Amino acid sequence: MNLGKVVGTVVSTRKESVLDGIRFLLVRLVDADGRDTSSFVVSADAMGAGVGEMVLTAAGSSARQTSMTQNRPVDNVIMAIVDTWEVGGETKYTK
Amino acid sequence: MNLGKVVGTVVSTRKESVLDGIRFLLVRLVDADGRDTSSFVVSADAMGAGVGEMVLTAAGSSARQTSMTQNRPVDNVIMAIVDTWEVGGETKYTK
Amino acid sequence: MNLGKVVGTVVSTRKESVLDGIRFLLVRLVDADGRDTSSFVVSADAMGAGVGEMVLTAAGSSARQTSMTQNRPVDNVIMAIVDTWEVGGETKYTK
Amino acid sequence: MNLGKVVGTVVSTRKESVLDGIRFLLVRLVDADGRDTSSFVVSADAMGAGVGEMVLTAAGSSARQTSMTQNRPVDNVIMAIVDTWEVGGETKYTK
Amino acid sequence: MNLGKVVGTVVSTRKESVLDGIRFLLVRLVDADGRDTSSFVVSADAMGAGVGEMVLTAAGSSARQTSMTQNRPVDNVIMAIVDTWEVGGETKYTK
Incomplete structure (x- = not known):
């Protein structure tokens, strides 16, 4: 999984019908x-995440292992909101 | 998913027969x-996308989760046409 | 999918038996x-492609969606020979 | 698989319910x-790994081939703790 | 698939039980x-490959399409030992 920060939203009205909602x-x-990188991804939100929140994303077929994304053409999903993480005993992020 | 802009078409007459159409x-x-990068991908068009349109693409097995691409040797699909997106409250693209 | 040019062949006699042929x-x-990059891949040839031809390759589980590669330990397949492609109205390659 | 060193933990209370535990x-x-790179991944721990241990991680759908991760939205798993490895006859790491 | 050279072995006693052997x-x-790159991968050996041999590796779910790796948390497999390859009519490697 990857750590990322929600920074925006993508709007599409013309899409595969199974993607509605x-x-x-x-x-x-x-x-x-916890510092920004130059990489980003568009992720299906299975968690009701808000802009600014740190999240975990799962990619590939694993992104379809939620009830919201199952059997849908979605290759990335937010499956957790991060509370905190630490590296080497040092807290790097707290919500 | 990735954000991308449709810039061209690829024509092939000799291909796996299940790819016809x-x-x-x-x-x-x-x-x-919304700025071009140096990366591109060839994507199966499940949406009737036109050159110049911004789209969302799904990769891997997720690219086969549309009726058009199911069970076909296709690893990338356009599954949505993008209307708009914003980052940090700022609109980055509008159709 | 990726655009690539067939540049050579790989010979292996000791391999998983399902790969024979x-x-x-x-x-x-x-x-x-259409310019060469420094990246290459070894691809299973489902199309009878020849050296010098431009092809489309599919990766991952999608590479197993041909009768030749089904259920085999193959993660890349040539599933189309390219006739031509164009970008922004300009032809970039013609066979 | 990739070689990596466990360096920290990620805590999330709000997540897909199948991820509990x-x-x-x-x-x-x-x-x-055995030297650190700048890359890291968040991995589901199927082994009871501890901080500082060298591990093997499997990615993609292969990350769901453990009883802990099966059918769950997880794209990376620690499936082995490394005792030692050697390159060209030289031991590069010993636990 | 990727071309690679076997350069070492990884030993693990504490691992998912289905990985025994x-x-x-x-x-x-x-x-x-045929020149070394800075990239490497840990691969399950389905072929009895030896250090120094050139091999083909398959990644992702395709790595589980051998009897040895089926349904196991393994994302890379050696599925062929390379005898020779050539590029543009020039032999680049012979066993």
Whole structure:
């Protein structure tokens, strides 16, 4: 999984019909210290995540292992909101 | 999913027969500000996308979760046409 | 899918028995203008492609969606020979 | 699979319910000499790994081939604790 | 698939029980000329490969399409030992 920060939303009205009701969020990937990287991904929001929240995203077929995304053409999903993480005993992020 | 802009078409007459009728589009990936990157992908068009349109693409096995691409040797699909997206409250693209 | 040019062949006699009869080709990936990149992949040839031909390759589980590659330990397949492609109205490659 | 070192933990209370009880660890990828790289991944811990241990991680759908991760939205799993590895006859790491 | 050279072995006693008996090899990826790259992968050995041999590796779910790796948390497999390959009519490697 990747750590990322929700930074925006993507709106689409013309899409595969099975995608109706799924919110697509722009997630900026962060490094282990919580700093922004130049990479981002568009992720299906299975958690009701808000802009600014740190999340975990799962990619590939694993992104379809939620009731919201099952059997849908979605290759990335937010499956957890992050409360905190630490590296080497040092807290790098707290919600 | 990735954000990209449709920039061209790929024509192939000699191909796996199950691919007949699928349009292959050249999609230039863009960054979160909508600017072209140097990366591109050839994507199966499940949406009737036109050149110049911003789209969302799904990769891997997720690319086969549309009626057009199911069970076909296709690893990338356009599954949505993008209307608009915003980052940090700022609109980065509007159709 | 990726655009690439067939540049060589890989020969293996000691391999998983289900791979007997599958030709492995070396495919140099090209950019949107058809120029060689430094990346290449070894691809199973489902199309009878020849050296010098431009092809489309599918990766991952999608590479197993041909009768030749089904259920086999193959993660890349040539599923189309490219006739032509164009970007922004300009032809970038013609067979 | 990738070689990596467990360097931290990620805590999430709001997550897909099927993820309850799965520990998420921060794994720093290492090179063939065992040195840290700048890449890391968040991995589901199927082994009871501890911080500082060298591990093997499996990605993608393969990450769901453990009883802990099966059918869950998890794309990376720690499936082995590494005792030692050697390159060219030289031991690069010993637990 | 990728071309790589077996350069070492990884030993793990504490691992998912379904992995018992699978040998994990360190494979250094090579370029089209057979030269070492800085990338490597840990691969399950389905072929009885030896250190120094050039091999083909398959990644992702395709790595589970051998009797040794089926349904196991393994995302890379050696499925062929390479005898020779050539690029543009020039032999780049012979066993």
